[in-house]
Amino acid sequence: MSSRVLVVGERRAGAIADTSxxxxxxxxxxxxxxxxxxxxxxxxxxxxxxxxxxFGVPLVYWARELSAEDSAAGRIAxxxxxxxxxxxxxxxxxxxxxxxxxxxxxxxxxxNAAVATGVTDVQRDANGLHARRPIFGGRATExxxxxxxxxxxxxxxxxxxxxxxxxxxxxxxxVAPVEPSAGWREAKCLGVEATPTGSGPSLGDATIVVSxxxxxxxxxxxxxxxELAASLGAAVGASRAVxxxxxxxxxxxxxxxxxxxxxxxxIAVGISGAIQHIVGMVSSRVIVxxxxxxxAPIFKVAxxxxxxxxxxxxxxxxxxxxxxxxx
Amino acid sequence: MEIVVCLKPVPEAETxxxxxxxxxxxxxxxxxxxxxxxxxxAVEQALLLKEATAGARVHxxxxxxxxxxxxxxxxxxxxxxxxxxxxxxxxxxxxxIAAARALGSAxxxxxxxxxxxxxxxxxxxxxxxxxxxxxxxxxxxxxxxVNVRWDAGRARLTxxxxxxxxxxxxxTPLPCVVGLQQAWNDxxxxxxxxxxxxxxxxxxxxxxxxxxxxxxxxxxGFALPPPRIGARMIEYKTPQEAAEKLVRLLRxxxxxxx
Ligand SMILES: Cc1cc2nc3c(=O)[nH]c(=O)nc-3n(C[C@H](O)[C@H](O)[C@H](O)COP(=O)(O)OP(=O)(O)OC[C@H]3O[C@@H](n4cnc5c(N)ncnc54)[C@H](O)[C@@H]3O)c2cc1C
Numbered sequence: 001m002s003s004r005v006l007v008v009g010e011r012r013a014g015a016i017a018d019t020s021x022x023x024x025x026x027x028x029x030x031x032x033x034x035x036x037x038x039x040x041x042x043x044x045x046x047x048x049x050x051x052x053x054x055f056g057v058p059l060v061y062w063a064r065e066l067s068a069e070d071s072a073a074g075r076i077a078x079x080x081x082x083x084x085x086x087x088x089x090x091x092x093x094x095x096x097x098x099x100x101x102x103x104x105x106x107x108x109x110x111x112n113a114a115v116a117t118g119v120t121d122v123q124r125d126a127n128g129l130h131a132r133r134p135i136f137g138g139r140a141t142e143x144x145x146x147x148x149x150x151x152x153x154x155x156x157x158x159x160x161x162x163x164x165x166x167x168x169x170x171x172x173x174x175v176a177p178v179e180p181s182a183g184w185r186e187a188k189c190l191g192v193e194a195t196p197t198g199s200g201p202s203l204g205d206a207t208i209v210v211s212x213x214x215x216x217x218x219x220x221x222x223x224x225x226x227e228l229a230a231s232l233g234a235a236v237g238a239s240r241a242v243x244x245x246x247x248x249x250x251x252x253x254x255x256x257x258x259x260x261x262x263x264x265x266x267i268a269v270g271i272s273g274a275i276q277h278i279v280g281m282v283s284s285r286v287i288v289x290x291x292x293x294x295x296a297p298i299f300k301v302a303x304x305x306x307x308x309x310x311x312x313x314x315x316x317x318x319x320x321x322x323x324x325x326x327x
Numbered sequence: 328m329e330i331v332v333c334l335k336p337v338p339e340a341e342t343x344x345x346x347x348x349x350x351x352x353x354x355x356x357x358x359x360x361x362x363x364x365x366x367x368x369a370v371e372q373a374l375l376l377k378e379a380t381a382g383a384r385v386h387x388x389x390x391x392x393x394x395x396x397x398x399x400x401x402x403x404x405x406x407x408x409x410x411x412x413x414x415x416x417x418x419x420x421x422x423x424i425a426a427a428r429a430l431g432s433a434x435x436x437x438x439x440x441x442x443x444x445x446x447x448x449x450x451x452x453x454x455x456x457x458x459x460x461x462x463x464x465x466x467x468x469x470x471x472x473v474n475v476r477w478d479a480g481r482a483r484l485t486x487x488x489x490x491x492x493x494x495x496x497x498x499t500p501l502p503c504v505v506g507l508q509q510a511w512n513d514x515x516x517x518x519x520x521x522x523x524x525x526x527x528x529x530x531x532x533x534x535x536x537x538x539x540x541x542x543x544x545x546x547x548g549f550a551l552p553p554p555r556i557g558a559r560m561i562e563y564k565t566p567q568e569a570a571e572k573l574v575r576l577l578r579x580x581x582x583x584x585x
Contacts, residue, residue, distance in 0.1 A: 012492065019491075070497075071490045073458065074467050098490045102470045102506075105458025108424040114542030115424060117453050130547065135451050140344050140353070141550050142451070148542030183467040187499035194493040204491035208585065233585055251489070256364065256449075257510035265583040275340070279449075286581045288573065289558060304576055305558030306569050316566035320574050325585070 003090035005031040008080055009040040009052050009060075010071070010099050016040075016048040018205060019095030021055055022160040026122055027093050028056070030129075037087055038170075041066040041076045041177075049172045056166030059173060066177040070189035071099040077106035078178040084111060084150075091129075096154035097204065107152040114146035120159040137256070137279030158207055158262055158285075203252070206235030208265045209284070211254055213277075214241035215270020215291065215310055222247055224314045225269050231321040237261065237281075239271045255280035270310050273298025290314065328383040328477065328501070331434055331442040332373045333460070334403060335426075336360040336395040337450040344551060351546045352421070353450075360395035362402060365445025369507045371514040372475055373443050374407050380477055388434060390414040390426045390535065397530055405517035405525035412437075412531035422543050423455040429535035430456070431463025436533075439464075440501040441484065446471055446508045457506030469497055470506035 005027045009020040027036045038052040038060035049062040063079050080103065084092055092107060094100035096118050104115040114129075120141075121132040129146040131153060146153075203209060210232065212225035222242070229236045237259070238252040254261055256276040266284035271277060273289070273296055281287070282301050289302035290313050299305045306313055338353065339361045345354040362370070370387070377383040387403040387410070389396045400411035414433045420426070434442060442464070447454035454470075461468030475486045478498075488495040489508055517525070561576075563569035578584040 017491070070495050071488070071492065072467075072469070074461065077462070098471045098488070101454050102458040102468065105427075105455040105468075106462050108427070108455065108459045108542065109462035112541050114544050115455060116544060117455060131544075132548075133452075136338075136344060137449065137452070139551070141548075141552065142352075142546055143548030143550075144544040145547050146542070146544055150542055181465050181467065183465075183499070183503060187467050187469075187497065187503070190496040190498060192490075192493045192495050202491050202493075208583075251494070265577065265581075286577070286583045287558075288577075294560075299558045299560075302558035303581065304573060305560045306563070306573060307560060308563075308566065308569060312566040313569055316570040317573065320567070320570035324574055324578075 003030060003032070004034040004088050005036045005091045005093060006080070006084045006087065006089040007036060007038050007052070007057065008092060008094040008100070008103060009038055009048050010095060010097060011040070011042060011045055011048040012205065014044070014047055016051040017095060017097065018162060019097050019100070019157045020052070021162045022158065023093040023095055023155050024055055024057065024163045025160055026155060030091055030122065030124060037061065037089070039063070039080055039083055041079065042069065046172070053170035053172055054165055055163055056170070058170040060170060061175040062172050063177045064174050070192065072189065073099050073102035073106055075180045075184050077103055077110055078180050079175070081107060081111040082178045083175055090150060092152040094154050096156045100154040104152040104154045111150050111152065112148065113150035113152040114148040115152045116144055116146065117154040118156045119153050120156050122153065134283050138283035156262060157204065158264060201233070201235045203235045203237055203254070203259050203261055206261070207263050208232050208234035209237050209254070209261050209263045209281070210234045210267045210269065211237035211239065211271060211281070212242060212269045213239035213271030216242070219247035224310070228267070228269070228314055228318045231318045231325070231327065239277050268298050268302070269314060271298055272296050273301065328376070328380050328440045329438045330373045330376055330383055330385045331439045332366070332369045332385060332387050332403070332408065333430055333442065333444045333456065334366045334370070334387055334389040334399050335363045335448045336389070336391055336399045337363045337448050340449065346549050346551065350548065352549045360398070362399045363445055363448040363450070365447060365507055367514055368509050368511060369443040369445050370403055370406055370408065371511050372507055372509060374515070376441070376475070376477055380479060384409045386410040386412065386437070388412045388414060388430055390420070390429050391416045392420055400530050401525045401528065402517065404528045405521045406515060410531065411528065412533060415532060415534050421451070421546060423451065423453040424459050424541070425535070425543065427456045427459035428463055428541070431460050432536040433533050435464055442502070442504040444504065444506050446506040454506070457504050461504035464502070464504065466502045466504060467499060468504040468506065469499070471508045472505045473509045475505060475507070475509070
């Protein structure tokens, strides 16, 4: 069984987002002989379109004239639906970012698609497609059957591997945009203030996250967490105790009222593991906790635990990682 | 200004999750429903905008089955919403797109300028309703929004959107839909007299519109992850030893070392 699959790419810092590349394995598997095509929007979208092509998408449609400096999916959804129709796609896949999740919401109406977000697995059988996704903050998973002619899925970030580069790159073709609904003409994005993440990747994109909590005791100690993160090329996160106290801005907060992250590796330093923090990180693949209190609830969800004083453990760990990685 | 808030009842956070006998969904037996967290934020946001804008009104809509849907609407009235409409759900009540279509046709039948939704509900975590609802209404949607303000002089709504790249600043005329990510540390709580009064409030009632031939999703499996057995604790004598052991485990066993 095969079907044509359209993958929608998102630009990030002049290139393509990792979360967009992560959908390619699933796209090729679902497409079979049906073929995969790509889509990228924006005047500065060419490098992103070219990276899709480099990673094995045979033909990438680039909607150059579509304004896409911001990440508003509503401006782009009509063109995505039109391209999907023009190539006879049955499935649209996007990374499950803020953009990708909104995009499939629009496609549910505009393209009459059966949709799901935060998807960690897609299977096809005689009854069609089935998507598995964590719900209730990772405390359960559900499987849903996707019924209808069209399917649009936002795949959970970092739940799928990034493919290797293809031996033969694909090509990029420009495509004419479709005007979004009238209301978008007067809506304006006035600018984007980059999240202060230090030099590392942003929380939502990172494959490794190191978060610090109240156990660091004072803002001037938070550099211990940042150095550990830097040694791993990780993003820095924080508990609400830290953001509420103003040690770090709210954009660092992981949890129910902050960001939900699902990296390959999550390291919690001096974080007790309140349920509101847990729901934001429990679906990480591997969790490490460093805490002086052996009965801290964070150890219940962790895979590896070190009971000890973070002021001794964290510098030793940073040094060891630097040694092993040769940095 | 006519402000609409869309509310979803969800199982309260402390609910012990169990699989229903048919294996496809959460066992509803004994589950207590409350207003979803981000929807609670949306109510607070709606009431703050109403207080700051002369002549503004807040109308709460909720899609779902009895009795929980009516209960969250009464709670919204007790908090200060002016009107409430229950969009009665049929069998497909757990499909977020069915919810968006039904809410869209109910909201579109009345006056509206600003539609506020929570960015996602804590049960299915789909985060689909705001965008889909906007497309049903044919207006723009701004998801993951914070710092929502109404500039009456310029007739523009200003807001921030929290994305992976940073904080986007937007301004837009109305009507539009906003998916709210804002959280307040101390949203208002209802006073007893208002709660008592809300019990007698009239709740409007409309039947969910029958969707035509559309894509839909049906739950067919609900599973609880095997309980995490708890962390493997690393034994050590010196911090260096702890660090070496952890790095070795991350490299060789977990295979997540960069
Ligand atoms: C509605 C609501 C929403 C919330 N949303 C969030 C959210 O999104 N994200 C979030 O994080 N929280 C959230 N919270 C707050 C949450 O309940 C906790 O209060 C918070 O997560 C605690 O942060 P913490 O673990 O850093 O601090 P604490 O709970 O104080 O834990 C500090 C930990 O550090 C350890 N420690 C102390 N000294 C050392 C040392 N020298 N070495 C090693 N370990 C040490 C202690 O043993 C302790 O376990 C929310 C709360 C509410 C009510």
